[in-house]
Amino acid sequence: QKEVEQNSGPLSVPEGAIASLNCTYSDRVSQSFFWYRQYSGKSPELIMSIYSNGDKEDGRFTAQLNKASQYVSLLIRDSQPSDSATYLCAVNRAGNNRKLIWGLGTSLAVNP
């Protein structure tokens, strides 16, 4: 079992729809959770961070964390073609030398 798992996709949604990206992690002591967006040929860009159970909203993005079920999700409302990218989930756990554990990413395609 991978430490951080994501569905590779591609996830295809029509423009204006809600895109839902999911991530599960195996280590219960994980403390910090991140979503990064990576466009093809570019470096990752931080979208959201979340540390506590529940929802965190920032514009069209909402991160949801459920530590009991060990999953974190990212919702993108009113999806735009410019949201088409690979979304990477990353997890940090205490005592891990500050390194992030990365999922392999979910490819999202928003169709006009």
Add this chain to the structure above:
Amino acid sequence: GAVVSQHPSRVICKSGTSVKIECRSLDFQATTMFWYRQFPKQSLMLMATSNEGSKATYEQGVEKDKFLINHASLTLSTLTVTSAHPEDSSFYICSAIVSGGRQETQYFGPGTRLLVL
């Protein structure tokens, strides 16, 4: 804030030469930076953790004598690919940690694309 730069953005070199890549935190101090490598259509691979004032910590399978890391100041880490070969051609990306209380966040540089001929 939290801007990380890399230089050069792109480099082409001959096989056997060495290439130095710089990673700078522009508006904050970073005691810890990370170096990643990413091959086309593959996931990020952590190469090493760069710690200011001390030796880098390399991930398993990464040759420390081939990928020299120096973190001489709180705003600069360098990665030198020594005796580069075509198989070293890749996208090299650095990141730096921004600390805010108990929470830390990694911000990435724009990456350096290396092509070894």
